[in-house]
Structure formats: structure tokens, C-alpha cells
Amino acid sequence: MDIRVLRYFIAVANEENISAAANYLHLSQPTLSRQLHDLEKELGTTLFIRGNRKITLTDEGLFLLERAKEIVGLVDKTAANFNQPSEIISGEIYIGGGETEAMQLIAKTIKKVVAHHPGIKFHLYSGNADDITLKLDHGLLDFGIVIEPANKQKYDYLKLPAVDVWGVLMRKDDPLAGKPFIEPKDLFNQPLIISKQTATGSVLSGWFGEAVENLNIVGTYNLLYNASLMVKEEIGYALCLDKLMNTSEESELCFRPLQPKLEAGLDILWKKHQTFSRAAKVFLNYLRESI
Template sequence: MTVIGDIIKKYPDVKINLVSGDSDLIYQRLNNGTLDFGIIIGPEKLLNYHSVSLPQNNIWGILVRKDQLIAEKEKITPQDLIGLPILTSAQSKQQDVFRSWAGSLIDQFNFIGQYNLIFNARLLVETGACVALTYQNLINITGTDLAFRPLTPTVTDQNNLIWNKNRQLSNVAQVFLNRLKEVQ
């Protein structure tokens, strides 16, 4: 966002369109030409796309109400999640992100549903009905009754900026990409 901000300041006539969505939406929009770039998180097959790995990693943990017993823990082990009602992102469920972290204990997890954007899952977590596996700082929980607790051992995912190999970048998109590579 710093690079985008710099471009807007230097070229005030530039217009941007920020789109939030899961990887399926990002791939679709890249392929039909309605997005120049997308950020894909986690292990994805990027054969049809150019990509740049971004320096920030995403840390997995749980979103939980502060008044729940599990919120007292600093870090969450696989044993801590046994029997708890858990929401997870549809993509992490498809990628089986947590199987190596939890090992055979994952078969004792109570996955009650999936979400595609954490904001909606947050609303259910606020009721105390479940916890949600999510990334740290994906949503702002400052001043709420919610807490984030990271998994241990740590589970992280890489951020990748991607763009379609079969489409020529616009001048503005090329300026963005060049500037991003300069600051990395």
C-alpha cells in the first residue's frame, strides 16, 4: 500500500480499484482482465502467472472471544482445539493447511463450517459459538471482546503478488511493479 500511496501522490490522476476476495475471485478477475494484480496468500500453483514474493508472512492462529477459557492461553497447540467448534477459511480447508501442524489430532477437530472472508466469521465468533482459524491482523479487533492467539508450533503463509503472463501490463501497472521491485 505504501507503493500505491506513493504513486497516487506522484500521479494524482491515477485511479485505483481495490478488490477483496478469495483466490478464486482473484484468478477470475486476473484472467478476464479486470485486475492487473492480485495478492494470493499461501501455497498456490502459479504456473500461469508471474509472481513476486512479498516480504510479509501471515501467521495463523485463532480468533476467539476474550471470555472463553482458551483465550487465556498465549499460544494454541493442536491439543487445545480438540472438541472446540472451529470455522476455517474455505481455501485453508481445501489446501489442508493444518494437517501437518496437527498430525493425527486433526481427526478430532470439530470443523463446523467454512468462510471466504473473515469479517463474516468474526460475527459468529463474537457470539461465543465457535473459534475461527485465521491470520493475525487480518481484521482489526482493537477495542472488541475478541482476541487472537497464534498457533504453536508457528504456521505461516507467504504473500505473493501475481499478474497474468498472457496480458500486457498497462503503463501505470508497470510503474507500480517497477517501484515495488525497487523497495523490496
């Protein structure tokens, strides 16, 4: 499977039209069509449903598109760290992380790195622990910041000097907003919105003293902003970490911590036995110093 053809495939999937993709790629339409036909023949499957004006992907095409983007991204990431002047430390660093105030420490470390090595570029990816570890495993991220508990068996890691506090995001006009903290009894039978992260279930089960399946879960979220919109519409209470949403005086929302107190530590992970680029080594050294 040629990397060049995968780029062609991605372009056609994005443009949803052979002619438009051919113009974008500076190819003739017959050449591009032949390349796609050969790709389908090589894989032994149909990737496109060809309409009069629009091309859509089959299920197999959607699967290939996801993998093709990962493959092309990894190739580009690798090439970027080689195509740099040898006397200058430069390159591309990819960091993934969930929504956490600990990203402020990462941002401060990046600022120090860039001040001394302006040739180093950083790319940040937002996602939960499941997303982050999957991309680490595929080589698409150099580092990942995850909230404990997390399965760190396959990774080396540093514990970050930060602790996040769990609580409830709710409307300020909600009856529970008058309480200084929220207890398990306050939330029994209430509509709850929780993170879809795998580890969250065990964390919340321990605090509630009840299996998550027995709670009234009305929704899950990947990014808290989307959950906050559901809270504003009075769909439910969002169980989340503190200091991620605007709960200032002008906001409709407020945050109340859990009681008993529930805290989460944070780690930065990287694959065991990973061979770092010079840029990634510099970042890790600066981070160690910051910690």
C-alpha cells in the same frame, strides 16, 4: 452478442422492472423489450420471468448476468486505459487481495504512484485466492495478492517482504484465552470456523496432523469480519491470520498464535505474457523498488 445489449440486460436485472430500466437507459419501453426479446432469441433460452410488477431472472439469466458484468467490466477497463492523453501516464489499475497486513505495502506503493502520476486510478477488490485467480484469468484484475501456498504455474509473481501468522480468534472470556498460544490438542473436537480458500485445507491438515474432514468444522468464511460475528456468538473458534481484526482492550475478542508456529508468505501475481498498460508498468516498477 452486442455489448450495448448486455448493458441493457444488466440494467433490467438491476432495476427488476422494464419501465424503470427504460427510464434509466433513456430508451422507450417497446425498444428495450424488443432488444431483450432478440437477446433471448439469439441465445435460445428464457432469461426473465415476467411478472405484473417485477421481473426476475431464470437460472440462465443469473448465469448470463454474472458473465455480462465480467464482459462489460473488461471492456470498460480496456477502454479506460486507451482514452487518456498520450503525454500523461494515466489509466485504471485493478488489484485483488485477501485480508492480509501485506496490503499496507501495496497501499504505500499506491501512495507513491499517485503522488507522481495523479492520473492513475486504483480499484481494489477483496476476495480469497480462488476469487483472485479466477478474476486474473478472466482479465478483470491486473494484479492479485495471495497467501502461500498458491498455485503460481500460470502466473508471474513477486514474493512480498511480509509474513502473516496463523492463530485462533476467540472470545476473551473463553477458557483458551488464558493460554499464550494454541496447540493442536486444544482444538480437537472444538467447533472450528475456517477460511473457504482451497489451499487452507492442506495448511491446516499439516498443522493438525489430521485431515480437515476429521475436524469439527461448523462453518467457513470468505471475509474474516463475518467469521468474527460467529465467534462473538460463541459458535466456534476462527482459524485466521493475525492483525486483521480489532483485538484491542475494548474488543470482546482476542487472538492467540498457533504452536508449533504456522506462518504464511505472500505473493503478488499477474498473468504470464500479460501486456501491461503504461499505468500498470509504472505501478509494478514502483512495487519492485519498494520491495
